[in-house]
Amino acid sequence: MEEQRRLYYLEKMGIQAWVPRTAQSEAIPAGYDPDIPAEQAAPPAHSSVPAGAGPATGLDELRNVVAACTLCALHRTRTQTVFGSGSPRADWLVVGEAPGFEEDRQGQPFVGRAGQLLTKMLRAIDLEREEVFIANILKCRPPDNRDPQPQEIGHCLSYLRQQIELIQPKIILAMGRIAAQSLLDTNVAIGRLRGTEQYFADTRIPVVVTYHPAYLLRSPQQKRKAWEDLQRAVRIRESQE
Numbered sequence: 001m002e003e004q005r006r007l008y009y010l011e012k013m014g015i016q017a018w019v020p021r022t023a024q025s026e027a028i029p030a031g032y033d034p035d036i037p038a039e040q041a042a043p044p045a046h047s048s049v050p051a052g053a054g055p056a057t058g059l060d061e062l063r064n065v066v067a068a069c070t071l072c073a074l075h076r077t078r079t080q081t082v083f084g085s086g087s088p089r090a091d092w093l094v095v096g097e098a099p100g101f102e103e104d105r106q107g108q109p110f111v112g113r114a115g116q117l118l119t120k121m122l123r124a125i126d127l128e129r130e131e132v133f134i135a136n137i138l139k140c141r142p143p144d145n146r147d148p149q150p151q152e153i154g155h156c157l158s159y160l161r162q163q164i165e166l167i168q169p170k171i172i173l174a175m176g177r178i179a180a181q182s183l184l185d186t187n188v189a190i191g192r193l194r195g196t197e198q199y200f201a202d203t204r205i206p207v208v209v210t211y212h213p214a215y216l217l218r219s220p221q222q223k224r225k226a227w228e229d230l231q232r233a234v235r236i237r238e239s240q241e
């Protein structure tokens with residue numbers, strides 16, 4: 001990618017563009033505790049397969065299955081399901097938590113403020129939204145944007161697993177605690193998962209954990225770490241080629 005364009009999007013992400021990338025890494029304070037405070041652990045959620053939801057044979061079929069899903073109470077309060085968007089042959093799968101107000105209204109993932117930051121984060125590593133696939137752990141909006149509940153994750157994760165099987169991404173970017181802990185079936189804090197080698201279930205698909213864009217909007221000082229995560233993801237992806 002042309003350097004000027006990268007600098008432009010870094011600046012848009014809120015990262016001072018004049019700071020050399022090596023200096024950015026060095027600037028992390030020694031002894032920093034990477035755990036984000038007050039984050040509750042999500043329970044393991046790999047084991048639950050929705051009753052009556054047999055594996056779909058294609059993404060469109062799966063989209064229809066998801067649109068008709070009534071496995072948890074969220075179907076009563078949703079405007080519509082948010083299946084995901086992007087290329088069905090994407091090398092990069094970006095996974096968020098759950099649809100919010102705008103996503104529920106539009107039926108598309110990451111279209112609110114956090115989504116705008118996600119778009120900039122992707123552009124900073126030379127990716128357009130259309131060439132990745134963007135999905136969420138939950139396909140329905142939790143009322144009042146509350147955290148997804150364990151049984152909701154348990155039901156919905158089967159759909160994400162099928163999406164992964166169908167798309168066969170080369171790398172998964174887990175945005176935030178819920179996505180990371182659900183994908184990796186762990187209660188480990190996000191700060192401890194960042195920067196560690198992880199794979200999705202029993203596959204060799206690397207999962208790179210980073211902060212959720214909504215969290216970065218609230219805590220812009222963490223954007224530098226998110227940038228490091230993105231750079232790490234790019235290095236992993238390059239090493240696969």
Ligand code: URA
Binds near residue numbers: 096097103109111
């Ligand atoms: N936050 C998410 O995790 N996903 C979305 O689609 C929107 C906001």
